[in-house]
Amino acid sequence: GDFNIGTGNTLEMEFNGFATAGTDYDQLVVNGLVNISGATLTLIDNIGTTEDSCDTLVLIDNDGTDPIVGTFNGLAEGDSVSFGGITAKITYIGGDGNDFAFVMDDTPPLAVCQDITVQLDAAGNASITAADVDGGSSDNCAIASLAIDVNTFDCSNVGTNPVVLTVTDVNGNSSTCTATVTVEDNVPPVAICMDITVQLDANGMGSITASDIDGGSTDACGIASITASQTDFDCSDVGVVPVTLTVTDVNG
Numbered sequence: 662g663d664f665n666i667g668t669g670n671t672l673e674m675e676f677n678g679f680a681t682a683g684t685d686y687d688q689l690v691v692n693g694l695v696n697i698s699g700a701t702l703t704l705i706d707n708i709g710t711t712e713d714s715c716d717t718l719v720l721i722d723n724d725g726t727d728p729i730v731g732t733f734n735g736l737a738e739g740d741s742v743s744f745g746g747i748t749a750k751i752t753y754i755g756g757d758g759n760d761f762a763f764v765m766d767d768t769p770p771l772a773v774c775q776d777i778t779v780q781l782d783a784a785g786n787a788s789i790t791a792a793d794v795d796g797g798s799s800d801n802c803a804i805a806s807l808a809i810d811v812n813t814f815d816c817s818n819v820g821t822n823p824v825v826l827t828v829t830d831v832n833g834n835s836s837t838c839t840a841t842v843t844v845e846d847n848v849p850p851v852a853i854c855m856d857i858t859v860q861l862d863a864n865g866m867g868s869i870t871a872s873d874i875d876g877g878s879t880d881a882c883g884i885a886s887i888t889a890s891q892t893d894f895d896c897s898d899v900g901v902v903p904v905t906l907t908v909t910d911v912n913g
Contacts, residue, residue, distance in 0.1 A: 672700055675687050716765045719756040720762060770804055771836070774826050780846075786815055789809070807829075823842075826838050854874050884908060887906060
């Protein structure tokens, strides 16, 4: 039948072990609806030893697929509880998805970061994954996911950038660390020259600027300067004169 308790009611559950439900620890099997809105949960540890086995202990085995209605007083989904030597996390969607259970793992992962250096591509972009900055994170049960708060970079990020790695284990515990991602721009500009003709004046002199022979040089992060190897000419230069255009971007 249904199981209904509420404010003013108490459900007491004892723990003499962790291996077998109904023998080592109390388990309530319900073939009907479960409503525990506002009820008090009392836990009794008869062992006195710590337990962090990564196991899930189903305390209310709710049949079918109907969800548990309500929560125990002061105990929300994911809260940690400690009693005696036991620390566990509470879930109302444990077991086969609709059971009240204790997850015997309250230990967060050990998040370990490593600093890395990335290079911008010709378009001025770079990207990383969480695994790139993971320096060997670990967990007593198992790691479920790695995530980072920043995974793309552009010219505005050249230099050092803090990136936060979040490590989450299979039981929802998480921890973070911060890696330093150094972004470098080592892609040279694309220097494009164009040929020009210069007329000497009445004094036999002529001059140009670097922009006169620039044919549309480009750089993803921006051009800082352009210079020409020769800008002044006289009668001794009549004819074809090779001039080198040097294009320097904002990152040197």
